[in-house]
Amino acid sequence: MIEIVVYGQPAPQGSKRLVGKVMLESSKKVQPWRQDVKQAVLSQYNGLPIESAVDIGIEFRFQRPKGHFNGKGGLRPKAPEHLISRSHG
Known part of the structure; x- marks a missing residue:
């Protein structure tokens, strides 16, 4: 079992809007939350990439x-x- 702890305020995915060819998030909180999750995984998991169902x-x-x-x-x-x-x- 792999356990990863993420500190921060979870943010809902929310809706998106298309501006030209760029997709923009409606929530300003979702990007910081994604960064928190990414940093937690990168700092706490050092195994091989998982290439099967989990x-x-x-x-x-x-x-x-x-x-x-x-x-x-x-x-x-x-x-x-x-x-x-x-x-x-």
């Missing part, structure tokens, strides 16, 4: 929204215990 599991971890906390910084009773979203492809 099974990928993805785990996203986000900061809690401010609404999950009370005025003293503790978790509100109705806040979920964990905020983990998992995707398995």
